[in-house]
Amino acid sequence: MIFCRALGQGAFGEVYQGLYRHRAGDAVEMPVAVKTLPHLSTSQAETDFLMEALIMSKFKHPNIVHFIGVCFDQHPRFIVIELLAGGDLKTFLREARPKPDRAASLTMKDLLSCIVDVAKGCKYMEENRFIHRDIAARNCLLTTKGPGRVVKIADFGMARDIYRADYYRKGGKAMLPIKWMPPEAFLDGIFTTKTDVWSFGVLMWEVLSMGYMPYTGCANREVMQLVTNGGRLAPPTNCPPQLYAIMTQCWQPNPEERPGFGLILERLGYCMQDPDVKRAPLPVYTKPPSSERDTT
Numbered sequence: 613m614i615f616c617r618a619l620g621q622g623a624f625g626e627v628y629q630g631l632y633r634h635r636a637g638d639a640v641e642m643p644v645a646v647k648t649l650p651h652l653s654t655s656q657a658e659t660d661f662l663m664e665a666l667i668m669s670k671f672k673h674p675n676i677v678h679f680i681g682v683c684f685d686q687h688p689r690f691i692v693i694e695l696l697a698g699g700d701l702k703t704f705l706r707e708a709r710p711k712p713d714r715a716a717s718l719t720m721k722d723l724l725s726c727i728v729d730v731a732k733g734c735k736y737m738e739e740n741r742f743i744h745r746d747i748a749a750r751n752c753l754l755t756t757k758g759p760g761r762v763v764k765i766a767d768f769g770m771a772r773d774i775y776r777a778d779y780y781r782k783g784g785k786a787m788l789p790i791k792w793m794p795p796e797a798f799l800d801g802i803f804t805t806k807t808d809v810w811s812f813g814v815l816m817w818e819v820l821s822m823g824y825m826p827y828t829g830c831a832n833r834e835v836m837q838l839v840t841n842g843g844r845l846a847p848p849t850n851c852p853p854q855l856y857a858i859m860t861q862c863w864q865p866n867p868e869e870r871p872g873f874g875l876i877l878e879r880l881g882y883c884m885q886d887p888d889v890k891r892a893p894l895p896v897y898t899k900p901p902s903s904e905r906d907t908t
């Protein structure tokens with residue numbers, strides 16, 4: 613295991629880019645991401661860290677990050693996963709926004725393809741009765757920024773990676789991604805696969821708004837109030853109504869009425885074939901960068 617450079621701060625500790633050789637003598641070195649656990653971690657943190665590795669090791673799916681291994685017999689303890697060189701989905705979308713001086717580099721088809729990739733990963737988790745609890749663009753990674761990119765769900769620890777502002781510290785307890793949670797989750801702590809369906813609807817909104825913070829400018833408490841009283845995210849600029857319809861189904865107040873990921877994939881399939889959807893222009897943001905307040 614060779615550590616090359618730091619990728620950023622993960623929930624537990626630093627995340628590094630590294631090179632992994634399956635056997636000492638192997639010529640082939642594989643680029644990997646390495647999540648480390650700081651030396652001075654509580655035993656609870658160690659358990660959570662190991663738990664996250666165990667969860668990832670169970671999954672085998674093209675839209676879920678590939679788990680390579682753990683090293684727990686020395687410090688720092690670390691988890692080795694495949695490196696997805698395109699970085700995270702939220703950053704990718706924000707960087708890809710059409711600018712006045714640069715034509716859109718993505719089409720509606722590209723955005724839909726990202727959404728479909730995540731839906732496939734979610735369907736696999738639903739089939740395995742695994743509740744992710746933190747489906748959001750920040751937790752998805754791309755194999756590459758270029759064409760042919762594949763999006764994978766890549767964080768299984770309610771990770772508080774690089775987007776700390778997205779989380780809400782409720783009564784000093786764990787930080788909760790309120791803006792991605794349904795009422796039954798933040799009010800009663802009920803988490804089912806239908807929790808992930810709600811979050812997936814918010815992820816669709818993030819993708820079609822090209823990386824905006826949901827409920828831009830609203831504090832988490834205001835969002836809890838709004839959503840409990842039936843308020844919902846408005847359609848992103850230029851969002852085709854067929855896609856907004858899927859989001860609103862994901863945000864049904866009654867969890868049972870939200871579609872499963874199989875049905876969501878079917879409906880997304882129709883949208884992919886609908887010429888009106890494929891032809892839809894991307895949102896053009898003319899806001900000067902200084903006033904870009906869509907990160908809080």
Ligand SMILES: C[C@@H](Oc1cc(-c2cccc(S(C)(=O)=O)c2)cnc1N)c1cc(F)ccc1N1NC=CN1
Nearest residue numbers: 619620627645694695696697698699751766767773
């Ligand atoms: C744990 C970490 O995993 C990875 C990050 C990057 C990765 C992340 C950012 C940029 C690049 S890069 C080399 O393409 O610029 C690669 C690439 N592959 C990974 N497997 C991660 C997974 C996520 F789902 C979301 C964020 C992160 N982190 N944690 C700390 C930084 N990102």
